[in-house]
Amino acid sequence: MPEWPADLNVGELMASGWRPTPFQQFILKIHSRCDLACSYCYMYEMADTSWKRRPKRMPTEVVAAAAARIAEHTRTHGLSSVEVVLHGGEPLLAGTDAIRDIVTRVRAANGTRTRVDFTVQTNGTLLGPAYLRLFDELGIRVGVSLDGDRDMHDRNRRFAGGRGSHAAVTQALRLLTGAEYRHLFGGLLCTIDLRNDPIATYEALLAFDPPSIDFLLPHGNWSAPPPGRAADQELRPYGDWLTAVFDHWHRTRPRRTSVRMLTELINLLLGGESSTEQLGLSPAAMVVIETDGAIEQSDFLRSAYEGATDTGLTIFGNSLDEVLLLPGFAARQIGEQALSPACAACSVKSVCGGGLYAHRYREGQGFANPSVYCPDLLHLIGHVRKTIEADPPAGSEHHRRSEKGSTMKVAEHRISAGMFSAIATGGGGTAAISHLRDVQHSKHILLVRAVMAAARASDHPDAALTRRAYDLLATIQRHHPDVVDRVLRHPAAGAWARQTIIGVRGNDPSAAPAQLAGLAASAAILSGTVCDIDVPAVHGVVTLPGLGQASLSPTVTTATVQCHAHGAEVTGGHMVVTVPEDPHTDGPGWTGLRDLSATADGHAMRIVIDDLDPYRMPGVANLGGRLTSAEVRQWQTLLDDAWRILVHHHHEVAEEVAGAITVFTPLKPPARGQSSATSRETFGCIALSTPPDPTTMAVTLAHETQHAKLSALLDLVPMTKPDDGSRFYAPWRDDPRPVSGLLQGAYAYLGVTDFWRRQRRVETGESEVHAAAEFSRWRASAHAVTRTLLGSGRLTAPGEHFTSLMAERLEAWRDESVADAASALAMRRAERHLTAWNDRNR
Known part of the structure; x- marks a missing residue:
């Protein structure tokens, strides 16, 4: 049975206020055998041999029970989206029919309430056209294991007869990275071999232009050290290997791919939270379901000892919430409390997190130890810290602690x-x-x-x-x-x-x-x-x-x-x-630079008109020139009236506008209507042409303040995944937009919808009808776009949460009265148009 932390009492944790984090990732072991015999495999070549006693393929009854348990868990915790990873062994040995059945059952069990994203992690040898057509149909992302060029890869990743697998994998990658299927490519996974040159390995992986690369440390522990990592020695061969990759990657401009371990390290050093179990102290929110229905811990633990992943629970007799309360799962969710005394006293504990839990094991002591890779991690973290302090990334989205000496002080920021x-x-x-x-x-x-x-x-x-x-x-x-x-x-x-x-x-x-x-x-x-x-x-x-x-x-x-x-x-x-x-x-x-100011009911705002600075609004082609004195007086009159509208009828918006917007930059007048813009590079500045009336200025201020808020928030919390070329329809543009543009537009539309929602309550006659119609029009577009965003698969977990809250707010406003049937019809037409466009262009 597993060697749980001896002093971990889950009941006491619960009494102190701790609550487990629901599972967000479900690893389905759909096939327990593999067509390769990789020398470093933790599944077949290390301490645990339980695979020999399990069914080769996950039976239908296990699939059905797993789907039901996942749906039960998502329903209990109100999860809007989760990820299911099809794993093995080699998952493609299960066959196309089995994979289709698994995906269909899990999604059907969760219904429309929870979006289920599927990924498959494969060695690539069986990845051919039939699988790619299936994955395209079902929207399954594909990660492939590749250890470098032919010599590097075939050193460890061979068929049972000794033949190398590189040729088969590269053939599959050429299919996957072609124009027809590239959108399915999730990235490459590479296990480090110290005999392989780090830069040559990285460049060999880059040849396939992957969206991400994940370097894995070979699994081992203090009782069974990984290759080249002798127990209790202060050598740091893996730290040196990864440092070489980091230096090469960091100085490359533009960077062609994301290297997960390195981007995670930078994120953690600059105050962020971890999204991988290899680093940091964020709760581990994944669970494994085996081919026989056993519910298990991370199968990385198989590298420690026989039965290390066992829980004694199955999907037939136990809920996933029961699993969350087991000491082994709690230990991987309580962060610093689960660290050894040496790690708890370490200055980089929030970055290292003690390393991967499996790598801490020592026979007779369990997991209450530093990682066997401790010297390597310390060296790598120190090197990355020194590098980014000397050369922070351009447009850095994070914030360093205060420095000493002849340097400017900068605070560290988080958001609750x-x-x-x-x-x-x-x-x-x-x-x-x-x-x-x-x-x-x-x-x-x-x-x-x-x-x-x-x-x-x-x-x-x-x-x-x-x-x-x-x-x-x-x-x-x-x-x-x-x-x-x-x-x-x-x-x-x-x-x-x-x-x-x-x-x-x-x-x-x-x-x-x-x-x-x-x-x-x-x-x-x-x-x-x-x-x-x-x-x-x-x-x-x-x-x-x-x-x-x-x-x-x-x-x-x-x-x-x-x-x-x-x-x-x-x-x-x-x-x-x-x-x-x-x-x-x-x-x-x-x-x-001239000033504008306005006061209403004791509430004041001040705006600087910047019509001079060459950097006042980058990327805008229709910048205006110097305003005349008469134009400044016109803007002052409009601002006086717009400010009164905001203070009297949109008080919280007025406060946000006054706090966020400090500069106006004039734009040339468009052929008709009004033009306005913000830039993520110029927080606090609105570029706008002369508004035609005070209400238009008021709603423009509300609109662009939303853009400013979201742009600033994105410097703290990344909400969209790297652009993979996917484009989606947006009601405000003729050309399809990336998901980042879609999110910006939807959030601005949310603010404008709220403006007209309140405005219609204070208007009368034709103005009331106009405000009600505007409310319905903007709400319909914003709501439809949030649905597109939630179905895009291109949001991070915070982005999913953020967009879900937007959608809930817009849905709640749907029930508010609509002024006339025409505006209700416009709302339905907008949603139908958006759905049809995205279906045609998916």
């Missing part, structure tokens, strides 16, 4: 489940906006530091000036943190930094890292810091972000900003431009 859910339903209020603004501020600090690091690493001609500018900003931050906060929160600062990092790394001559001096000069002016700093000029124009521009001679390429306690001058080419005491006004040679 409650706040995440509140945002998903369209709201969140001022607390959520404040949190998201702080996240963006930290992101901008990281980007600014990355500009300095990129310039230094590339020996850019402006590297020294960039470093001086960074040091000045860090100094001002120590004495005037609010000023630096204000400067770095300006939306254009983030867009400039991200584009500059990309440009410097790509040797783009237009990249301008020295513009960091413009940010430092703005901070010095606002804080009254006495200093001189050189700043770049483009055609004689010096841009000081958040303040305005100084115009010098067109031949000037570098100017000097001289700051003193009561003002500043910009000098260059025998010209001097004095920055006005209020930089948001104009003066000789100086063009300032």
Whole structure:
């Protein structure tokens, strides 16, 4: 029987408030034999031999019982989606008919309430056209095991007679990666062999352009160490092997694939949560169902000792909830509490997580030990940490802890489940906006530091000036943190930094890292810091972000900003431009950014009109020019009236708008209607053409605030999987959209729907009818798109939760009264149109 943790009392855990995490992944062992005899196989070559006593193929009665138990579990816990992995042995030995029956039964048992995604993990030798047609029909993703080129792969992965399997696997991969079936490709799984060169292995896998690569450490433990990993020795051969892969992968731009272990490490080092049992402390939420119906722990544990996976429970007599309360499952869900004393005292425990549970085993001590790979993991984690601290990823979506010395301080950010859910339903209020603004501020600090690091690493001609500018900003931050906060929160600062990092790394001559001096000069002016700093000029124009521009001679390429306690001058080419005491006004040679402000019932908002900064809204082709004074007065009147609408009838939206939106960027007027946009690179900025009326401005503010909220949230929580080329219909565009665009649009539509839902209650006559029709139109489109998203298979687990909450909110609004039959008909037509389009183009 399994050696459960001796001191683990599940009853006491429950009494203390702990509750198990429901299973999200179900491993169905549909065939218990294999056509290969891999030398490192934990199933057939290690301690456990229970496979010999099980049926070869999962019988129909076991399939039916498994489907019922999975459905019971998803229903009990209200799970909107789960994953079922078809596994073995070699699962394709089960045959196409058996696989079709399994998939059909499991999905039928769960109905439309829970979406069941299927994946199959195969050695690839049997993967031919018949299977690929079946997987395409059933929507089954395919992962393939490949250990490198022919010599690397065939060293371990051979048929029983000794013949290598590489030729058969590569033939299958050519079929899978062709145009007809590539959308089914889930990625490659590679078991590390120290005899194989790490870079050559990685490049051999890249030859198939996989969406992801998962490197696995060979299974072993302290009593049966893996190859080259002698017990109790401090050698780190696997750490060195993976470090070499990391360095090669990390410096490749653009990266062609995701390497799961490495992306997980970066995610954990930057404050995220783990999504794999190999690393981190997140609860393990998977369970195995064997061919005879036995319910078992992760079959990785077979590498430890005979019976290590046994639970004594079966799907015929036990529910999966009973399994959740077994000590072995609880030990893999309670995180730090299950670590050995040595791991609990380790500084990287939240990243390493003690390593894979199976790798901790030592005969006589059970699993209360560090991983047998402890030296390797420590080395790899330390190397990755050092690398990303010196060179954080461009556009990093995570946030590092505060540093010491001449560097800018940056906070670490997480988001609570409650706040995440509140945002998903369209709201969140001022607390959520404040949190998201702080996240963006930290992101901008990281980007600014990355500009300095990129310039230094590339020996850019402006590297020294960039470093001086960074040091000045860090100094001002120590004495005037609010000023630096204000400067770095300006939306254009983030867009400039991200584009500059990309440009410097790509040797783009237009990249301008020295513009960091413009940010430092703005901070010095606002804080009254006495200093001189050189700043770049483009055609004689010096841009000081958040303040305005100084115009010098067109031949000037570098100017000097001289700051003193009561003002500043910009000098260059025998010209001097004095920055006005209020930089948001104009003066000789100086063009300032103008302000708008509005107040209603004691609630105020302030907006800066940025019609100058070259980075104010990247990627927008119809940017407008400098607004005239008359146009500014027109915008002020519209804002006054729109703000009153928001404060009087949409109070929470008004608070969110005031907190999130700080900058307007003018757009050229379209042929008809109004144009507006936001960018993930410029949180806090709305680009818009002059609105035709106050209500349009109010709804535009609500609409674009939703985009801003979601963009900022995505910097904390990834909600869509990497783009695999799938495209879907969106009611707001003629061209099909990737799932990321679909999610952005649906969330913005959720906010607009809520606006018209409230607005129709305060309107009368034709205005009321119009508001009701708008509510129905926007709700129908948003609801239909959430259904497409939930059926796309392209959302992460948080993305599934987020979209499900959106869908529930929109569904609840369906029951609210519709003003007339025409708008109800429009709602039904929109949903039918969307369904038909996606069916045709699936």
